[in-house]
Amino acid sequence: MEEEKGKEILIVDDQRGIxxxxxxxxTGEGYQVSQASTGKEAVEQVxxxxxxxxxxxxxxxxxxxxxxxxxxxxxxxEIPVIVMSGMAENISAEIEKIKMVKKIIAKPFNIKDFCMQVEEVLL
Known part of the structure; x- marks a missing residue:
């Protein structure tokens, strides 16, 4: 788990609670985290x-x-992306051909599964 320390992750969601x-x-897993609440903000940060x-x-x-x-x-x-969606099955065909998209996660998600997905993408 030590090698993940210091990895920078950008969270983009318009819902503050999420x-x-x-x-x-x-951050509990040891990652450095930044946030963006809009797509425009996300592009600027990247x-x-x-x-x-x-x-x-x-x-x-x-x-x-x-x-x-x-x-x-x-x-x-070139940034690996995990896309979250309440309609994951509806959007997968639309975005899976974008090579940055590594995983599509359905909301709501299981926290343990989410952490495993993040770890897989970062390996």
Whole structure:
């Protein structure tokens, strides 16, 4: 578990409670966590800092998760992404061809499973 220490993760969700929950979980696992509440904020943060992983909510106001992925891909950003969605089965065909997307997690999710998914992507 030691090798994960210091990995930078960006959490993008418009729901403050979910951002705080995921931040608590991941900082407890030893990761460095940043937060963004909008797609625009997420793109700005990725352009200003390098992250090892982004946990991205699919349904965001103004710039949704898919658009965030398209912008980052167009800009040549290579960042592994875990997409969270309440409609995971509906969106998978739409976004699985985006190579940054490593996993799609259905909300609500099991915390233990979530941590395992994060660890898998970061290995």
């Amino acid at each position: 951002r705080l929950l995921i931040t608590d979980i991941l 352009n200003n800092k390098s992250f090892d992983l982004m946990v991205l909510d699919y349904k965001l106001p103004i710039i949704d998760g898919k658009k965030v992925l398209e912008i980052l891909e167009k800009d040549g950003r």
